[in-house]
Amino acid sequence: MTPTQPSDPTTPGAARVIAALEGVGVRRYTTGQVILDGIDWTVRSGEHWALLGANGAGKTTVLRLIGALMFPTVGSVEVLGHRLGSVDVRELRAAIGLVSSAQKVPQDATGHTVVLTGATGTVQPLWRKYDEATRERAHALLAELDCKELADRPYGVCSGGQRARLLIARALMADPSLLLLDEPFNALDLPSREDLIDALHRLATGRPELATVTVTHHLEELSPAIGHALLLRDGRVQARGPVDEVLTGERMTACFGRPIEVSRHEGRWLARSGRR
Numbered sequence: 001m002t003p004t005q006p007s008d009p010t011t012p013g014a015a016r017v018i019a020a021l022e023g024v025g026v027r028r029y030t031t032g033q034v035i036l037d038g039i040d041w042t043v044r045s046g047e048h049w050a051l052l053g054a055n056g057a058g059k060t061t062v063l064r065l066i067g068a069l070m071f072p073t074v075g076s077v078e079v080l081g082h083r084l085g086s087v088d089v090r091e092l093r094a095a096i097g098l099v100s101s102a103q104k105v106p107q108d109a110t111g112h113t114v115v116l117t118g119a120t121g122t123v124q125p126l127w128r129k130y131d132e133a134t135r136e137r138a139h140a141l142l143a144e145l146d147c148k149e150l151a152d153r154p155y156g157v158c159s160g161g162q163r164a165r166l167l168i169a170r171a172l173m174a175d176p177s178l179l180l181l182d183e184p185f186n187a188l189d190l191p192s193r194e195d196l197i198d199a200l201h202r203l204a205t206g207r208p209e210l211a212t213v214t215v216t217h218h219l220e221e222l223s224p225a226i227g228h229a230l231l232l233r234d235g236r237v238q239a240r241g242p243v244d245e246v247l248t249g250e251r252m253t254a255c256f257g258r259p260i261e262v263s264r265h266e267g268r269w270l271a272r273s274g275r276r
């Protein structure tokens with residue numbers, strides 16, 4: 001099956017290229033294992049992508065590439081107009097919001113402090129760098145993510161869903177053009193999952209320029225704002241493009257190697273897998 005075209009014909013012509021991968025391959029130096037091979041992919045402003053594929057397909061590696069956290073072995077990765085390898089990646093990382101459960105967060109820091117650290121991109125707060133406007137902005141983001149009540153609560157006692165929203169508010173402190181979410185729904189119960197889906201939907205609606213990429217294992221976790229999907233299989237692109245073309249039973253079956261039925265109801269997705 002050939003990949004669909006990378007761009008949505010309905011995307012306005014003015015949309016900026018936020019990230020572009022061309023002929024990207026990643027290989028492990030020690031064993032020569034091919035992790036990614038021949039990846040071509042473009043993300044434009046205002047687009048919301050889901051990144052799907054079986055365990056080990058290469059989703060997190062793709063996210064790390066466009067998050068400027070690693071370099072490709074071959075091919076080019078351009079993020080926010082800069083090609084990896086010819087730019088100070090620390091500056092680039094500051095302009096990219098990343099939300100991952102692997103992030104280090106001091107357990108005793110309050111919700112407000114955790115969000116504040118997004119202004120400096122640090123694990124620990126750098127108090128002298130936060131002026132009144134920055135503190136106010138952190139409060140405004142807590143309100144936007146519907147977690148004002150967490151301002152004074154230690155991060156360590158927050159639930160999984162509350163932590164996810166705090167980390168998204170933290171990532172937004174730098175006013176990024178690109179927000180990367182690595183399995184943000186991991187281990188959330190149903191109400192927390194739905195709250196987070198709502199929060200991400202509101203974010204997409206309220207920030208028309210923001211581009212997001214969400215790594216997930218479940219179609220049920222996609223907000224109606226997700227308009228594009230990239231399917232990976234064994235480090236290669238299986239399909240990419242608008243969700244209506246990519247999230248079909250046929251393509252999902254090819255991606256995961258077992259029969260998958262896909263349906264959509266009021267903007268939300270449902271996938272059911274049969275036996276091989």
Ligand SMILES: Nc1ncnc2c1ncn2[C@@H]1O[C@H](COP(=O)(O)OP(=O)(O)OP(=O)(O)O)[C@@H](O)[C@H]1O
Pocket residue numbers: 028035053054055056057058059060061062
């Ligand atoms: N630092 C590393 N050292 C060795 N192998 C790695 C490393 N990073 C990734 N890999 C390998 O690359 C492949 C792709 O990994 P990656 O984490 O990108 O997949 P994924 O699709 O995100 O998987 P999952 O759904 O399980 O999180 C896997 O086979 C993994 O073992």
